[in-house]
Amino acid sequence: MAKIKAHSLTGRITPAVMHTAFRNVRRNRGAAGIDKVSISLYEKNLV
Numbered sequence: 001m002a003k004i005k006a007h008s009l010t011g012r013i014t015p016a017v018m019h020t021a022f023r024n025v026r027r028n029r030g031a032a033g034i035d036k037v038s039i040s041l042y043e044k045n046l047v
Contacts, residue, residue: 019046022042022046
């Protein structure tokens with residue numbers, strides 16, 4: 001299998017990828033990041 005070089009993340013970070021990542025963080029009870037946004041606050045702002 002050939003490895004694909006990607007010079008930009010544009011188009012690779014989709015809403016579906018973000019929702020999957022959020023579900024994983026929530027399931028693992030992740031902590032707020034450097035911006036101090038908690039999981040519950042982030043979840044309230046989901047579209």
